[in-house]
Every structure is written in structure tokens, then in C-alpha cells.
Amino acid sequence: xxxxxxxxxxxxxxxxxxxxxxxxxxxxxxxxxxxxxxxxxxxxxxxxxxxxxxxxxxxxxxxxxxxxxxxxxxxxxxxxxxxxxxxxxxxxxxxxxxxxxxxxxxxxxxxxxxxxxxxxxxxxxxxxxxxxxxxxxxxxxxxxxxxxxxxxxxxxxxxxxxxxxxxxxxxxxxxxxxxxxxxxxxxxxxxxxxxxxxxxxxxxxxxxxxxx
Amino acid sequence: xxxxxxxxxxxxxxxxxxxxxxxxxxxxxxxxxxxxxxxxxxxxxxxxxxxxxxxxxxxxxxxxxxxxxxxxxxxxxxxxxxxxxxxxxxxxxxxxxxxxxxxxxxxxxxxxxxxxxxxxxxxxxxxxxxxxxxxxxxxxxxxxxxxxxxxxxxxxxxxxxxxxxxxxxxxxxxxxxxxxxxxxxxxxxxxxxxxxxxxxxxxxxxxxxxxx
Amino acid sequence: xxxxxxxxxxxxxxxxxxxxxxxxxxxxxxxxxxxxxxxxxxxxxxxxxxxxxxxxxxxxxxxxxxxxxxxxxxxxxxxxxxxxxxxxxxxxxxxxxxxxxxxxxxxxxxxxxxxxxxxxxxxxxxxxxxxxxxxxxxxxxxxxxxxxxxxxxxxxxxxxxxxxxxxxxxxxxxxxxxxxxxxxxxxxxxxxxxxxxxxxxxxxxxxxxxxx
Amino acid sequence: xxxxxxxxxxxxxxxxxxxxxxxxxxxxxxxxxxxxxxxxxxxxxxxxxxxxxxxxxxxxxxxxxxxxxxxxxxxxxxxxxxxxxxxxxxxxxxxxxxxxxxxxxxxxxxxxxxxxxxxxxxxxxxxxxxxxxxxxxxxxxxxxxxxxxxxxxxxxxxxxxxxxxxxxxxxxxxxxxxxxxxxxxxxxxxxxxxxxxxxxxxxxxxxxxxxx
DNA sequence: TATGAATGAGTCTTCATTCAT
DNA sequence: TATGAATGAAGACTCATTCAT
Numbered sequence: 105x106x107x108x109x110x111x112x113x114x115x116x117x118x119x120x121x122x123x124x125x126x127x128x129x130x131x132x133x134x135x136x137x138x139x140x141x142x143x144x145x146x147x148x149x150x151x152x153x154x155x156x157x158x159x160x161x162x163x164x165x166x167x168x169x170x171x172x173x174x175x176x177x178x179x180x181x182x183x184x185x186x187x188x189x190x191x192x193x194x195x196x197x198x199x200x201x202x203x204x205x206x207x208x209x210x211x212x213x214x215x216x217x218x219x220x221x222x223x224x225x226x227x228x229x230x231x232x233x234x235x236x237x238x239x240x241x242x243x244x245x246x247x248x249x250x251x252x253x254x255x256x257x258x259x260x261x262x263x264x265x266x267x268x269x270x271x272x273x274x275x276x277x278x279x280x281x282x283x284x285x286x287x288x289x290x291x292x293x294x295x296x297x298x299x300x301x302x303x304x305x306x307x308x309x310x311x312x313x314x315x316x
Numbered sequence: 317x318x319x320x321x322x323x324x325x326x327x328x329x330x331x332x333x334x335x336x337x338x339x340x341x342x343x344x345x346x347x348x349x350x351x352x353x354x355x356x357x358x359x360x361x362x363x364x365x366x367x368x369x370x371x372x373x374x375x376x377x378x379x380x381x382x383x384x385x386x387x388x389x390x391x392x393x394x395x396x397x398x399x400x401x402x403x404x405x406x407x408x409x410x411x412x413x414x415x416x417x418x419x420x421x422x423x424x425x426x427x428x429x430x431x432x433x434x435x436x437x438x439x440x441x442x443x444x445x446x447x448x449x450x451x452x453x454x455x456x457x458x459x460x461x462x463x464x465x466x467x468x469x470x471x472x473x474x475x476x477x478x479x480x481x482x483x484x485x486x487x488x489x490x491x492x493x494x495x496x497x498x499x500x501x502x503x504x505x506x507x508x509x510x511x512x513x514x515x516x517x518x519x520x521x522x523x524x525x526x527x528x
Numbered sequence: 529x530x531x532x533x534x535x536x537x538x539x540x541x542x543x544x545x546x547x548x549x550x551x552x553x554x555x556x557x558x559x560x561x562x563x564x565x566x567x568x569x570x571x572x573x574x575x576x577x578x579x580x581x582x583x584x585x586x587x588x589x590x591x592x593x594x595x596x597x598x599x600x601x602x603x604x605x606x607x608x609x610x611x612x613x614x615x616x617x618x619x620x621x622x623x624x625x626x627x628x629x630x631x632x633x634x635x636x637x638x639x640x641x642x643x644x645x646x647x648x649x650x651x652x653x654x655x656x657x658x659x660x661x662x663x664x665x666x667x668x669x670x671x672x673x674x675x676x677x678x679x680x681x682x683x684x685x686x687x688x689x690x691x692x693x694x695x696x697x698x699x700x701x702x703x704x705x706x707x708x709x710x711x712x713x714x715x716x717x718x719x720x721x722x723x724x725x726x727x728x729x730x731x732x733x734x735x736x737x738x739x740x
Numbered sequence: 741x742x743x744x745x746x747x748x749x750x751x752x753x754x755x756x757x758x759x760x761x762x763x764x765x766x767x768x769x770x771x772x773x774x775x776x777x778x779x780x781x782x783x784x785x786x787x788x789x790x791x792x793x794x795x796x797x798x799x800x801x802x803x804x805x806x807x808x809x810x811x812x813x814x815x816x817x818x819x820x821x822x823x824x825x826x827x828x829x830x831x832x833x834x835x836x837x838x839x840x841x842x843x844x845x846x847x848x849x850x851x852x853x854x855x856x857x858x859x860x861x862x863x864x865x866x867x868x869x870x871x872x873x874x875x876x877x878x879x880x881x882x883x884x885x886x887x888x889x890x891x892x893x894x895x896x897x898x899x900x901x902x903x904x905x906x907x908x909x910x911x912x913x914x915x916x917x918x919x920x921x922x923x924x925x926x927x928x929x930x931x932x933x934x935x936x937x938x939x940x941x942x943x944x945x946x947x948x949x950x951x952x
Numbered sequence: 953t954a955t956g957a958a959t960g961a962g963t964c965t966t967c968a969t970t971c972a973t
Numbered sequence: 974t975a976t977g978a979a980t981g982a983a984g985a986c987t988c989a990t991t992c993a994t
Contacts (some may be wrong), residue, residue, distance in 0.1 A: 586958050589958085699912070721907065
């Protein structure tokens, strides 16, 4: 996980053939799944190769190293998941039934988190020690947080400090998912928890006068 | 070749002498610092021993294994930081100048996070795969989140769903610290960000009618 | 940091290919030879790998751990040596020239012991502290001592307390080999020693009236 | 356990003071007991020091190294046990009630073996890889096996090849003890086993015409 | 291209021995 | 003398990466 800025070796093939593309995709998918499930350091490259039904050797034809699988997988996940998320958000958001659809989005997010599992956490640590992972994280967060304000605006929501508020709302949703998925707390009433979050987001984006 | 499952903890010395205590503390401090800075898997026991200016062997007189250093370090950090935090909170919180002191607390929290650095993240991942780390996390979170409502109540703050609200507020503060310390974002106005968070917490704990 | 107790035996390859089998055999042979020559605790896995002209890593593809090499080696030795021993015994034993063939068997046994060398002893100690080694020893001893009475009976030798007598005879042979191989004693006349043992076995199995 | 022929360092004290002698004895006793119980490689010097209620450091004032404790312990055991054994043998042995007293001696031997336990086995291996241990073994065996013929002769037992016969008888007794103590075998009738051994010894030392 | 066996540096951990007090 | 904390070399085992086939 040492940071090297070496250019991708020539021997890493950017697959052109259909079959090759499919294989790279298969490795990426199997890889990111394992990585997310068991964490970076508890997953071996042999595990990944096995899960993808390929040889260990071939993995290194498509990926520079283990970390490269991670980055590719994260890219894939963000494309697969973030784009539709934003589309859903775009489609459903409007002032009249804000809360209702925000609740749908919360549920959507929870599903998203279940996929990440342990990786989700480790990513933060990885990001600190590895510039590539960090770069991904920054890019990912930005792409989400930058898009959301525009969507809101395009739906007539317009409050000061939108960028900061979206950030806060986004983190709140993140935490909600996180709590639900990873640390279920029997002392917590999750229905209430969700309502309070929605109320808070409402307060942030629509102002207290609209808050119920 | 041993077939016995005898606990090795017999040989772990719980230091009684002043010098021993100091040494265990020195190892713990050096250890947790490295662990926090570089992450669990990027820190070797040799690193820790070197940082503490001791031999590798002596580390294993005071700690069962590498993980034990982590847990001890976390315990130390939480004692060093959480108790004073709660004291500060207890002392400063009151209705009249709620926002002002909450702001102090935010700043206090930021300092706290700087200490944790990357460990803070990895901990989450570790907690998923390791019962001991998980146990620590649960204990730690509980001790904080359970204490805060009582402090609030003792200061006259009394709203429904206190537990859930405190949780939300706490996470919000966490995220704030995290953003500030780990992912400084030049597009973000941190003064505004902080004010919005305080406003949100105000809304949660005092209701919208008090919100400015 | 793993907390799972998943068997690692998944990753131990039971070689199917000819080359792999040959390699496992090579490691086993090199391993058991070193183990026998220098003893379990004086032989490192690196020694074994070097002697087998392989890397340390590959050893752990074929064997679970160091002990597994020992057990495999012992199995190999016992297959290589015990089966033919019994066959020889079966074939040669008959009343008319009992002593003559018993003498052949003694010599055969001596060769067998030369292979074991120091391991032969340490095995006893290992058996006390390790259930796997103990299991092997018990199995091995039993297989020999249980078979011999049947062979004797099938050759017309039938005396009371056969099981106990065989045991005594067997141990006597063991000791003879042991003395000859490991503790040559210049005060001892080995021709006489051998004759006395044969006479004793004769006495045990055929009764004193046949003893010359 | 490497074989070095270095002269005992000057710093090894040959204790002259009464207290020192007692301390060396205490270490030797505690040491050999542990060594016998758990085996050489499963006993640490710290274990020994603890069992003797002394510091680890002081051990190295009295003993050159770990092996030295073993040798000293073995010397002590052989003095403590072999001398009285021979005395008993000397006293009891006579033609008239040969079998009866030989049985006593067998029982005496069994007790002796219980003390040794696992060490007894490991010793053989140690002897192969270490000249000092080997020297002890040779000396020990010789002292026994050389003395016994003389005792026998002095009791009127006089047969050809006495030395070899004693050897065989001695080993037989050894094996008997060993079987009884370490590998109790439920298929074996130990009363019969003992009788057969006695009969065999009788045959060896007195000739078949006396055998019952 | 593909395979998966092979490599070997790197990790945690132990323990005989030493040495500051 | 005595202590027991400290040392550090050495060993078992892992796994990202390479390479012969």
C-alpha cells in the first residue's frame, strides 16, 4: 500500500477485446465484493482470483497490483450506484412531497451501504496512507456533493449556504446508514431516528418555518 | 508443538513498579501514536518498539500481542480525552449561551480528532473483523452517547427523543471534525459550515422556535 | 487480527499432478530426513525448504505446518518400511529355520533404524506433548504388534500369552537395533548379543524345550 | 543445544557456602522436575527459575546454560536413584527367591520412570545432537550395566555372556516400565506381561532348566 | 493469453542470555 | 550476591507478485 507514482507499467493491458473486457469486469466485481465484505487486509489476491474464476497470474495482466483492483472496483461501484442514485434523487425530489421521497432515498442509501460493509470503513484509513485511494475518495465525495446542490436548485429549493448544508445533510444520511448497517443499537428507536433526520434535513433545506 | 491452550496471560506482567508503569505507558503512547498515524496494518511491532526506544521482546512482556497494544492505547486515549471532554461539556453547557459553548466544544473535538488521524477510520474496519476492537468501540460510543443526554437534562434541556437527537448531533460533530481534519475542502466555507451545524444542533435540542 | 476460526486446510493443496506429487514427496523426504537426523527442534522450516531445493513458501502449500511435515514423513516411512517388513516376516517365518530367518529380520530392522536416527527418540517425547504425533505412534505400534501374532499363528506357532510375548520380543528387537545404531558399545560382543536375543525370542515363542 | 566444548566460564561458581549449595540444589531439583515433566523444549529457563523461587539471573551464576541444568539434574537423579537401586538389588538378589525379588525391582523401576516422564524420551534425541547429553547417557548406562554383572556374580549367578544378557534383561525392564508408564495398552494383560518378562530374565540368567 | 506453482521478503512472536540496579 | 527487566537473534508462517510452462 506504499504510495508509488510509477506510471502504469506497459504490461498492464487496457483490454480491447470483448472477452478481455468481460474478464477484467469479472475480476473487478469479484474483487470489490470480497474487499468490501472482508476488508482490504483480510482479502488476498488469491481469494480474489478464485472468486473471479481466473488464475492469480492473469489478475496482474489487468491490474498493476492489489490496490489497483480496489480503485477499479470503487470506480465501478460509484458508476453503478451513484449515477442511478442521482437520477432517482433528481426524479423524485420536489417540494410538495419532500419528506416522503427523502425517506425513499434514505432506504436506497442503506442498501448501498450494505454492499460496502467493512470496506467502507477501511477506506478512510487507506485514504490516509495511500494517495490513490485518497484521490478516489475526494473525487467521489465531490461528485456527489457538487451535484446535489444543482439538483436541489433545479427543483426550486434555494437557501443560502447550500453547499455546506448539503454536506451536512449528506453526512447525516451517511451516519444513519452506517448506524443501521453496522452498529444496530437496541436502545435506539430507528423509526424515531429516521424521522428526526428527515426533520433535520427539512430544517436545513427548507428552513424551520416549513418544518413540521 | 504445544497442544495446550493455556492462557499465556500468566506471563503478561501488570506493572506495579513506577518504572514499569512508565515503560508500559511509553510503549502504549508510542504504539498508539504510530498506529493512529500509519494504521494498524502499516505499523509493525518493531516500529512500535523502536519508537518507544525498547526492544521488541519487552513489548511482549507488557502486551499479549500487537492488538493488545492497540486496545490499551485506545483505552488510554479515551480516558485521557473523553473524561475531560464530558467535564468540559458538563461545565459549559447551559441554555443562555448554548451556541457559544457548543462552539468551544466543537473546537475541542477537532483537537481530539487530530490525535486519532488515520486510526480513527481503520478502527471501524477493525471493529468489523475483530471482536475485541468491536467491544472497545461499542463501549466507547455507549459511554459517550449515554452520558450526554443526562448532562443535557441536568441543564434543563428536555425534548422528546433525546437519545436519538443526541446521536444525530454527536455524529454531526464527528463528521465536522472529520471533514476539517482529514479532508479539507477548499470549496467549503468552514465558518459557515460550523454555524450551520450549530444551528442544526440548536434546532434539534431546543426546537425551531429558538433557532435564529 | 483475524477472529475467524476457519480451517486453513482449504488452502493446503492435495497434489494431483505428477509434478506436484513429486514435489510434495521431495519435501517430505528431505524434511523427514533432516527431522530424523537433527531432531524436530533443531530443524527449521528453512532448512527443510533448502534441503528440498524449494522456497519456504511452497512448503506451506503442501503442508499445514512444520508438524504436518513430520507426520507426513512418518507416514511415508512407515509405508515404505513397515509393509515390506511384514511381508518379509510373513514370507520367511517358519518353524524349521526359525532362528535363521529371525536373524535376517533383525538385520532388516537395523537398516530401518538407521533411517530414523535421532527422530526415533524424540518422537517419544513429541508423542507425550502432541496429540497428533501420539496418534501416529499409537497407530504405528498397534499396526505392527497386532499383525505379528497373526503371522506367527498362521505359521503354526501357537503359545499362550502370544500378545504379551510378541510385545516383549518386539521391544527386544527394537532395543537391539537401537543399541547397534545409536550407542555402539565396544565392551559388547554384538554377535553374542544377537545370539542371546534370538535365543530369548526362541524361548518365548517356542518354549524352552526348543531352545538350544 | 549446539555442541560447544568451551570450558566452563570462570564466572560459573562452584558453590562453597552452605546456602549457595542449597540454592544450586534447589534449582537443579526444580529444573530437572520441570524438564522431566514437560520436556526440554517445552520448559523455559524462566519456568525453572520460578519453580525454584529464584531469579532468572542467578541461575546463570550456577549453571553455564540451560543444558547445564539438565546435565546436573540428570547427575543428581542418577545419584539419588541409581545408587539405592543397586543397593536394593545387591541386597535382595539371591538364587532362592530370584523371581520374587526381581518383581520388587521391577516395581521399583516403574516408580523411577514416573519421575522422568517425557524427558526420558527426549533424552535420547538430545543425546544424538548433543555430546554432553550423550556423554551422560553413556556414563549412566555403563555404570548400571557394568555393576549388575558383578552383583549377579557375587550372588553366585554365573552364566556365559553375562554382560550381554544383563543388557538384554535391563532393556526388557526398561521397556516394561516404559509401556506401563507411558503407553498403557488396554489389550495387554500387565500381570501376564510382567510374568513373561520375569520368566525371560530367569531364562537368561539361570538357564532354561531352571525356568518354571 | 492463461495458469497456478513458486518465490522470498516481511511479520509476529519466543526465549536463552545479559546487565543495570 | 541477587533481581528480573531488557535484549535481539531466530523461527514459523503469510502473501503480493513473478515466471516457467
